[in-house]
Amino acid sequence: MYVELKGINKNYGDYQATKDANFGIEKGSLVALLGPSGSGKTTILRMIAGLETPDSGDIIIDGKRVNDIAPADRGIGFVFQSYALFRYMTVYENIAFGLELKKVPKAKIKERVQELLELTSLKGLEDRYPNQLSGGQRQRVAFARALAPNPSLLLLDEPFAAIDAKVRQELRTWLRKMIYKVGITSIFVTHDQDEAVEVADQIIVTNKGRIEQIGSPLDIYKNPETPFVTEFIGQSSVIEDYHRFHGFEKGNYQGAVIRPEFVEVFKRDNREFNNYIDLSEEGEIIDILFRGNSLELTVDLHGVMITAHRSLERREVKVGEKVRVLIYRLFAFDEDRAYLLENENLKGRNINIDNLESYLYNEEYDFFVI
Amino acid sequence: MNWVEENKKKAGKTKVILIIISVLFVFFMLVFPLVSVIANSLKEGFGYYIQSLNTKYVKSALLVTLLATVIAVIVNTFFGLLAGWLLTKFSFKGKQVLATLIDIPFSISPVIAGLAFIMTFGRLGWANPILESINQALGTDIQIVFALPGVVLATIFVTFPFVSREIIPVLNTQGKDEEEAAALMGAGGFTIFRKITFPHIKWATIYGVILCTARALGEFGAVAALSKTRGKTFTLPLEIDALYLAGSSDSITAAFSVSSLLVIIAIIVLILRNFFEHSEKVKGEKKEG
Ligand SMILES: Nc1ncnc2c1ncn2[C@@H]1O[C@H](COP(=O)(O)OP(=O)(O)OP(=O)(O)O)[C@@H](O)[C@H]1O
Numbered sequence A: 001m002y003v004e005l006k007g008i009n010k011n012y013g014d015y016q017a018t019k020d021a022n023f024g025i026e027k028g029s030l031v032a033l034l035g036p037s038g039s040g041k042t043t044i045l046r047m048i049a050g051l052e053t054p055d056s057g058d059i060i061i062d063g064k065r066v067n068d069i070a071p072a073d074r075g076i077g078f079v080f081q082s083y084a085l086f087r088y089m090t091v092y093e094n095i096a097f098g099l100e101l102k103k104v105p106k107a108k109i110k111e112r113v114q115e116l117l118e119l120t121s122l123k124g125l126e127d128r129y130p131n132q133l134s135g136g137q138r139q140r141v142a143f144a145r146a147l148a149p150n151p152s153l154l155l156l157d158e159p160f161a162a163i164d165a166k167v168r169q170e171l172r173t174w175l176r177k178m179i180y181k182v183g184i185t186s187i188f189v190t191h192d193q194d195e196a197v198e199v200a201d202q203i204i205v206t207n208k209g210r211i212e213q214i215g216s217p218l219d220i221y222k223n224p225e226t227p228f229v230t231e232f233i234g235q236s237s238v239i240e241d242y243h244r245f246h247g248f249e250k251g252n253y254q255g256a257v258i259r260p261e262f263v264e265v266f267k268r269d270n271r272e273f274n275n276y277i278d279l280s281e282e283g284e285i286i287d288i289l290f291r292g293n294s295l296e297l298t299v300d301l302h303g304v305m306i307t308a309h310r311s312l313e314r315r316e317v318k319v320g321e322k323v324r325v326l327i328y329r330l331f332a333f334d335e336d337r338a339y340l341l342e343n344e345n346l347k348g349r350n351i352n353i354d355n356l357e358s359y360l361y362n363e364e365y366d367f368f369v370i
Numbered sequence B: 001m002n003w004v005e006e007n008k009k010k011a012g013k014t015k016v017i018l019i020i021i022s023v024l025f026v027f028f029m030l031v032f033p034l035v036s037v038i039a040n041s042l043k044e045g046f047g048y049y050i051q052s053l054n055t056k057y058v059k060s061a062l063l064v065t066l067l068a069t070v071i072a073v074i075v076n077t078f079f080g081l082l083a084g085w086l087l088t089k090f091s092f093k094g095k096q097v098l099a100t101l102i103d104i105p106f107s108i109s110p111v112i113a114g115l116a117f118i119m120t121f122g123r124l125g126w127a128n129p130i131l132e133s134i135n136q137a138l139g140t141d142i143q144i145v146f147a148l149p150g151v152v153l154a155t156i157f158v159t160f161p162f163v164s165r166e167i168i169p170v171l172n173t174q175g176k177d178e179e180e181a182a183a184l185m186g187a188g189g190f191t192i193f194r195k196i197t198f199p200h201i202k203w204a205t206i207y208g209v210i211l212c213t214a215r216a217l218g219e220f221g222a223v224a225a226l227s228k229t230r231g232k233t234f235t236l237p238l239e240i241d242a243l244y245l246a247g248s249s250d251s252i253t254a255a256f257s258v259s260s261l262l263v264i265i266a267i268i269v270l271i272l273r274n275f276f277e278h279s280e281k282v283k284g285e286k287k288e289g
């Protein structure tokens, strides 16, 4: 493990921002700290950087306990949420600043800055001031500045938050490529699960100052371990009386989550599902959203709202239309764990899954989240 | 005529009325009195004007005023930067109290400040024994009350918040991200201040210094309480007062001459201020573009 947190606690006054955080990060990996606003992501990042001091616990980087090591000596590059570029310095001066402090010879600095300008495609902009740059360019300057002194760990606080949606997509891909190219262990904070899933190879989910789950995006998606993760990941609708649906019995659970991939919405006269009508629920389409490559339906199952996806290739549906809904599986959860429940009625039956949204979940298929 | 035009016309009328009121007000309250100062100072001719400035008392007063001003500006700039930095970039218990304390000179009458110094350092003041024991130990005869140090202290007290009040809002809007970024790269406190913080507040500091200067030059109340010797510890405003109270028509004209000196200095300060404001604006526009 390259970075390790052991039993970290942090209070701001009587508010506990971090509760017993434990995790480890492999060298060379790209990790996302994912959680809702105020869940303590920034706090964790700042403690690793040394900008905050934990009340208890150990932070270990590269085998050394760094709690008492000055931030500047931890070998960390930090990209701030607001970039925090030095407003009264040019792009060149911004990137060179860390190197100058390290008393690197002028010629070497120049070489390194040029190298980074090239890496981040900022050539030609070195004499500009930060307020003469676009959001994306600023982010790249912040990135170059953080990388200049060759840190061994890169921390990024919401690196895409200040950038508009369209450019953000590009930058995500760019950042991922860049980090792999440089080969630096990186942790970035985000509250956007798409971003985490797309960029990171490990995700740490935080909630109310606690670490809920650590795992690959696939893991987090497929095997949510806690009620919070179950709800937070994916487009999940939380339901209390899940047991009123066909094929699910009441267990010792507090509630359940039905993801769009877990359900099939079909018209009553659909021949493919002819045999399943009795096993399906009656529903009414409340809302239809066009999602580019598919439709997102909100379906009312006698008072329970669920979300479903529908391919554009299939027959048209309308708001107010009565449809049938087949529920393949759901995540049920109790106080502290989540469980995948399969529809009992469908066990052993062979549905032609090719048409289904839920192919995503079949064992024979590779799983992708896009 | 439709209502848009009507509104425009109404707005035009309002504008004219506002302009007239403002101009009249400024004229009667400021321009007219100031011009009459200059006019009165020249009543007995230019020769007399020069002569009335060229006395032992006026020269001494000018010197004392400049000395007190320069020291006050230096001390308060240093302290203002320190306090502004402290209050915006660090958090600690009692920060709010400290911020409020710094503003006290704004809300307290200068005369009270002067009396406070007398009660502290005067013969009956609680700090007098300390002062005396210092004098005894060093074989010196430092006096504060009714002496130059008192004048300087009073001036410092009165102009205390000017610099910090100018820079605190600027520092507040700026946040502390840049400083943190620099610290993470290994910059020490002073380097951070010099390279990161100071460029942000350069203009606000200059502006604060100018205001501080103007205020220090004109201070009367606090200094009056602490300065009793004409030709020795009197500042220009005190000298003007003394001349005026002397009552003869000659001395009153002399009072106006000395006053004109202060008016001229004030105008120079104003011009400097506008110059700095303007150049900051130009710079700002260039950066935006
Ligand atoms: N300096 C501070 N003083 C007091 N409370 C703080 C301080 N910094 C953070 N907090 C509190 O600690 C909690 C966690 O904050 P943190 O900034 O780590 O959240 P976050 O997960 O990064 O949220 P966001 O996604 O909104 O940035 C919040 O409730 C916040 O109000």
Ligand SMILES: [Mg+2]
Pocket (backbone or CB within 6 Å): A041, A042, A043, A157, A189
């Ligand atoms: Mg945050």
